[in-house]
Amino acid sequence: MPLTDLHLDIDRRVDFIRAETPDWLCGKGCANCCRKLSDVPLLTAAEWRLLQEGLAALPAERLAQVSEAMARLVSQPMRPVVCPMLDQVSNACPVYAQRPVACRTYGFYVQRELGLYCGEIEAQVAEGKLADVVWGNHDVIDRELAALGEVRALTEWFARWQKEQA
Template structure:
């Protein structure tokens, strides 16, 4: 299946995330100490939205063949089993009444090697890496709480510009919903599916898997929202709308 238009919107969001990362890097003298060869973020446990999973899957299938592909797929299978065990333990803990804060803390400390991490500690799909990987080194606002990589060099208690992860996640969900609508998926919860990188690599995203209704016209797009005050005063042509609509919200957190 082709998702050219939606992929272009996702890539516009990626460009905004990279721009936000660079902006924060320029504004902070003591942070973002990570460099080539640092793979701390490559062992963090996180999931991909539908749009990210399919995008990574497409880029991986386009780039890799033969033995190198087989090696990555083997690592993905190993990682997927590890992730499943961690999530299974978390589920059992929740059923046993363990506070959610304790479960989340344990999961956040779990370490699983990303299958795309090569032996020389470099990413096998760096140009198409997920958004979480792109912003791992900068402070993030998640549900009103500040988070940052402990190896980046940010000082606790000091104010830094941050990336609002709730805003970013909402934009990813919107793109996932648009993707599901574009294939008339009969799976109502498809846009809400979250999977680790390992599963995104090994999954065969066929029309049948995605619940696509073949032979039917695509669902009509939702009407565009009314222009904001910023839009009415904008002097750019429509070619600027993609990056504007998918801009990343920056804020400042007083404490890390």
């Protein structure tokens, strides 16, 4: 499966960076990126199918909370946005194993025109602290994603799924 292969490639890069830099900022409990999304995430059809599995496995109460957060996100004109799946008490993702590629690569991949995204990591780079890091190339990831089906906003996928469930 192409998405599984892509995840394995990403995991190898992330594991390598974590092994080389044990005090890496991105880790369980850090939800800075989840709280400061520049926009509603876009997902390919393959990513949505995987995420849908994670959402379907959530307890009804947690899924209802996600649904409410999605509804708020649709009507929220201001940016940045908070990921509607984030458990804001624990700073954990309840669908972590099924999370989209953008979440998997954030903080570990660089994009030619857009940089590293994370201000805290960029600050460490500016201080010379991460000079030895071999970043993943997000432009390559984007090319791989382009082959994984149509792209829609997370809120659109979720709304379609809810209609199918009704």
